[in-house]
Amino acid sequence: AQSVTQPDIHITVSEGASLELRCNYSYGATPYLFWYVQSPGQGLQLLLKYFSGDTLVQGIKGFEAEFKRSQSSFNLRKPSVHWSDAAEYFCAGITDSWGKLQFGAGTQVVVTP
Amino acid sequence: NAGVTQTPKFQVLKTGQSMTLQCAQDMNHEYMSWYRQDPGMGLRLIHYSVGAGITDQGEVPNGYNVSRSTTEDFPLRLLSAAPSQTSVYFCASSLATGSVYEQYFGPGTRLTVT
Numbered sequence: 001a002q003s004v005t006q007p008d009i010h011i012t013v014s015e016g017a018s019l020e021l022r023c024n025y026s027y028g029a030t031p032y033l034f035w036y037v038q039s040p041g042q043g044l045q046l047l048l049k050y051f052s053g054d055t056l057v058q059g060i061k062g063f064e065a066e067f068k069r070s071q072s073s074f075n076l077r078k079p080s081v082h083w084s085d086a087a088e089y090f091c092a093g094i095t096d097s098w099g100k101l102q103f104g105a106g107t108q109v110v111v112t113p
Numbered sequence: 114n115a116g117v118t119q120t121p122k123f124q125v126l127k128t129g130q131s132m133t134l135q136c137a138q139d140m141n142h143e144y145m146s147w148y149r150q151d152p153g154m155g156l157r158l159i160h161y162s163v164g165a166g167i168t169d170q171g172e173v174p175n176g177y178n179v180s181r182s183t184t185e186d187f188p189l190r191l192l193s194a195a196p197s198q199t200s201v202y203f204c205a206s207s208l209a210t211g212s213v214y215e216q217y218f219g220p221g222t223r224l225t226v227t
Binding site: 036090 | 117148153154156157158161171203214215217218219220
């Protein structure tokens with residue numbers, strides 16, 4: 001079955017430290033991949049997207065993600081986290097043209113002083 | 114543009130009651146969808162629409178109805194609410210980018226069924 005998996009349910013990181021969130025996909029064809037962020041009590045905001053081409057994708061708020069076909073991964077990174085980065089992060093994928101997103105279960109990020 | 118708006122923000126229902134969650138977008142997006150968010154499960158697609166008059170089921174459609182009479186509106190109806198429908202509901206709309214849709218999400222409706 002086609003799916004997106006986020007292995008880490010919860011990550012704690014110190015402010016100023018680097019952050020990497022893992023996302024693995026299982027699709028027959030190369031999927032279109034997205035990272036969304038959800039702040040407490042808010043809707044989802046698109047951080048970045050991968051459609052094709054360069055495997056390193058830059059997004060908003062200083063985030064980037066790298067698509068690795070050999071590892072079926074699309075990990076999200078940020079070199080130095082800020083307290084405002086505390087949120088839940090979702091990886092999602094699409095393989096059909098109708099845009100039916102499949103979401104991972106999410107990773108909750110806690111930022112400590 | 115207001116983007117994607119949802120009403121109400123919060124709702125408490127008793128088992129067996131019916132209600133409609135409203136969703137509207139002012140971006141002239143053809144594609145609209147409804148998701149529910151439950152802890153540890155991410156977001157799951159309930160129903161979606163690729164244009165006025167066209168709807169289809171997603172991953173978890175049971176207990177929900179939708180219709181799309183206009184491009185702007187995509188209401189979600191619960192005909193007989195059940196405690197299992199306690200969740201946060203998100204509406205999204207999409208602008209086509211080539212053949213792929215980037216989805217814009219509303220702020221959500223938190224529904225509790227007692």
